Amino acid sequence: MSFAFEVTQTDPTGARRGKFSTPHGAFETPAFMPVGTAATVKGLTQDALEQLGARIILANTYHLYLRPGHELIRKLGGLHKFMSWPGAILTDSGGFQVFSLSDLRKITDEGVRFRSHLDGSEHLLTPEKAAEIQLALGSDIAMVLDECIETPAPRDIAEAAVRRTSLWAKRAREYFLQKSQEAGSAATAAGLPQWQFAIVQGATFADLRRQSARQLLDIDFPGNAIGGLAVGEPHAMTCEMTAVVTELLPKDRPRYLMGVGRPEQIADYVALGIDMMDCVLPTRAARHACIYTSEGRVLIKNARYAEDQRPLDPACACGVCKRYTRAYLRHLFHAGEITAAILATHHNVHFYLDIMRQIREAIGFGNLAKFSSAMHARYSAGPA
RNA sequence: GGACGGGUGGGUGAGUGGCUAAAACCAGCAGACUGUAAAUCUGCCGCUCCUUGCGGGCUACGGAGGUUCGAAUCCUCCCCCGUCCA
Numbered sequence: 408m409s410f411a412f413e414v415t416q417t418d419p420t421g422a423r424r425g426k427f428s429t430p431h432g433a434f435e436t437p438a439f440m441p442v443g444t445a446a447t448v449k450g451l452t453q454d455a456l457e458q459l460g461a462r463i464i465l466a467n468t469y470h471l472y473l474r475p476g477h478e479l480i481r482k483l484g485g486l487h488k489f490m491s492w493p494g495a496i497l498t499d500s501g502g503f504q505v506f507s508l509s510d511l512r513k514i515t516d517e518g519v520r521f522r523s524h525l526d527g528s529e530h531l532l533t534p535e536k537a538a539e540i541q542l543a544l545g546s547d548i549a550m551v552l553d554e555c556i557e558t559p560a561p562r563d564i565a566e567a568a569v570r571r572t573s574l575w576a577k578r579a580r581e582y583f584l585q586k587s588q589e590a591g592s593a594a595t596a597a598g599l600p601q602w603q604f605a606i607v608q609g610a611t612f613a614d615l616r617r618q619s620a621r622q623l624l625d626i627d628f629p630g631n632a633i634g635g636l637a638v639g640e641p642h643a644m645t646c647e648m649t650a651v652v653t654e655l656l657p658k659d660r661p662r663y664l665m666g667v668g669r670p671e672q673i674a675d676y677v678a679l680g681i682d683m684m685d686c687v688l689p690t691r692a693a694r695h696a697c698i699y700t701s702e703g704r705v706l707i708k709n710a711r712y713a714e715d716q717r718p719l720d721p722a723c724a725c726g727v728c729k730r731y732t733r734a735y736l737r738h739l740f741h742a743g744e745i746t747a748a749i750l751a752t753h754h755n756v757h758f759y760l761d762i763m764r765q766i767r768e769a770i771g772f773g774n775l776a777k778f779s780s781a782m783h784a785r786y787s788a789g790p791a
Numbered sequence: 792g793g794a795c796g797g798g799u800g801g802g803u804g805a806g807u808g809g810c811u812a813a814a815a816c817c818a819g820c821a822g823a824c825u826g827u828a829a830a831u832c833u834g835c836c837g838c839u840c841c842u843u844g845c846g847g848g849c850u851a852c853g854g855a856g857g858u859u860c861g862a863a864u865c866c867u868c869c870c871c872c873g874u875c876c877a
Contacts, residue, residue, distance in 0.1 A: 444827050465826070503826045511828080524828040555826075606826085637825045645825095666826035687827045694830050695823085710820070740830095741819095748830050 410601040412436075412630070412661045412682075416770055420678040421653075424770040427463075427661060427682070429495040429547040429602070431487060434462035436661065436682040437770075439673070439763045440497060441756050442690060445470050446490045449690050450752030453492050459725075459753070460760050462494045463547075465685045468540045469501035469532065473523055477543040485545030497685070498546035500537045502553035502606060502634065503666070514554065516571060534579035538603075542586055550632065551579040553606040558640045565610035568635075572608045573622040579603070580626050604663060606634040611644055613651045620655045631656050632663040633681075642668075646675055653680040670699050670762055671786035674779035677766050689759045693751035696740045699758045703785050705733070707751070712737045725757035 416424035425436040441448045441456065444467040448456055456464065466486060471477060483489045486496055504521065505512060511522045518533030534552045541549035552575050554568040583603050605623040609615035623631065633652050636645045649664060656662050663683040664676050676684060689699065698705040700720035705712070707719070715733035727736075727750045739747035762782075769775040 440826095442827065449827080449830085467827080470827085497826095499826050504828090506826090508828070550826080553826095632826085634826065639825095663826090668825055672825085684826095686825050687829090688825050691827065691829065691831085692824060695832090696830095697824075706822080708821095743830080745830070 412659075414659065418678070418770045418773055418775050420775050421680045422677045422766075422770045422775050423658075423680060423682060424767055425661075425682060427495075429463075431493060431495045431547055432462055434495060435767055437677045437763055437766055438463060438683050439759050440465050440683060440685040441759070442685055442687045443490075444687075445474070446486060448752075448756070450694065450748045451690075451756060453490065455753060456492075456756075457494070459757050460764075461756070463497060463683075464492065464494065465497050465499060466490075466544070466546065467499050467501070467504075468537050468544070468550075469499075469504045469521070471498075471544060472501075472532075472540050473525055473530070477540040481543040481545075487545060495547040496544075497548040497663075497683075498541045498544055498550060499665075500541070500550040500552045500606075501532050502550070502555050505553075506555040506557065506635075506638065509557075514571075516574060518552070518575075534575035535582040538579050538582045538586070542583075548602040548604060548630065549583065550604050551576045551606055551628075553608060553634055555606075555608070555635045555638075556610060558610055558635065558638045558644075560610040562612060562615075565608070565612055565615050568608045568610070569615050569619040569622075572606060572619065573626075576605045576623055576628075577626050580605075580628065602629055604628055604630040604632045604661075606632045606665065607652050608635045609648070610635060611640055611648060613648065616648050616651045617655060620652050624655065624657070628660075630661040630663065632665050634665045636664065637667045642672055642675070645672075646679060649676060649679045649681065656680075669786070670758065671779075671782040673759075673762055674766055674769075674775060674782060677770070678775055678779065686759075689755035690752050693755040694748045696747070696751065698736075698751055699755050701785065707733060707736050708740045709737075719751075719754050720758070723754065723758065723761075725754050725761075727751075727754045727757075 411428045412425060414423045414425040427434050427436055440463050441461055442465045446466055448464060480486050480489050505514060505519055508521060508524060511524060513520045518531050521530050521532060523530060537552040538549060553572040556564055556568045605628040607616060607619045607623060609619040633649055636648055653662055661682045662680060664681040667676055667684050667686055696706060696708040698707050698719050701722040705719060712733040717733055718728035719733060719736060720728055731750060736747060736750060765778060769778040
């Protein structure tokens with residue numbers, strides 16, 4: 408069946424290995440999803456993404472709604488066809504923009520009123536509207552609109568966000584099911600997503616996190632996400648909140664921790680039972696000359712690499728590391744050449760996807776904990 | 792030979808008596824980045840001393856003198872550069 412999630416292996420730590428199927432192919436979990444907000448993973452062609460082994464990427468409801476417009480994408484055959492991406496696509500709802508565009512929006516129970524960061528025009532994003540846009544895009548996994556808040560947050564603010572997120576999730580679910588029912592058995596043919604994920608909020612309050620999770624579980628989503636983390640709080644807190652929530656989540660359904668993480672943190676989240684993650688870090692840091700390697704971070708613009716003939720990461724098998732030197736990459740960055748961003752992104756995304764491959768293997772062999780501590784050791788030591 | 796215009800910190804270039812170790816930009820050095828308003832943003836960027844303070848000393852706006860309490864800024868001469876006229 409083309410819509411399925413199955414846990415195939417578990418680890419003493421709590422980590423799970425599994426397989427996630429969509430109409431646009433299957434992928435193994437735990438999975439890392441590169442972020443392609445505006446229907447492109449910045450710096451990478453779809454060819455490159457496929458070659459790197461990416462089977463699912465992220466796109467953004469809010470951004471694609473503003474430009475080029477979801478109706479245009481629908482008209483052109485859906486997002487997969489539009490961007491020529493054969494793999495799976497998860498679409499974020501715009502809930503993160505509630506957080507990141509906080510100066511440009513007003514929030515009520517009805518929805519979020521945004522002033523476009525592109526032209527200042529005003530738009531109302533409701534839970535139903537966010538679902539509708541994602542249906543138009545034809546995404547494989549749709550996220551509900553949630554209220555993502557800053558951390559640390561006062562308790563009353565966090566409570567309000569939990570309440571509103573549950574309210575919105577219920578409406579989003581009803582809308583989604585109704586539309587799916589209307590489409591009937593033609594749903595798949597019409598490219599409608601079968602997967603809709605809820606998003607747990609609750610800031611750094613364990614009881615609110617539990618409350619949020621329980622409320623969302625009552626609505627009953629095929630998959631569950633944890634949001635509002637890794638937005639400034641310490642890593643230990645991120646882990647604590649994640650653990651609080653994953654304890655409550657059904658074991659047979661996928662769990663997605665949104666927006667994480669640093670290379671050395673990924674295995675920690677997997678150990679807490681997370682199946683999916685996404686993060687802009689590998690792509691953004693790459694554009695900013697920060698290279699992730701098996702030996703730690705390499706700030707490739709630094710003068711110390713001017714004559715360094717080694718590859719970015721001597722232990723890396725990616726095409727960039729096979730062919731180019733640190734000295735060359737440093738030069739490209741200093742020269743402001745677009746190729747610098749392209750090559751660095753290629754490597755960093757490879758690095759992240761490779762971390763996940765290693766983690767999946769480690770789960771198979773039961774030595775995830777070892778992998779995790781090794782990563783932390785390398786990354787606390789700083790660049791070589 | 793003459794007439795104008797101009798010489799400012801690594802570069803471009805503001806500044807025409809004190810608020811100027813001297814704008815801004817670039818280059819350089821370092822840092823940040825976690826469901827992307829990010830090929831972005833931040834700090835440093837003459838030398839030096841210390842009790843690291845919106846601290847002290849020194850050097851600095853082509854060169855040398857001078858005026859002034861005080862000069863990158865005004866005056867004199869000189870040296871360069873550009874444009875134009877012979």
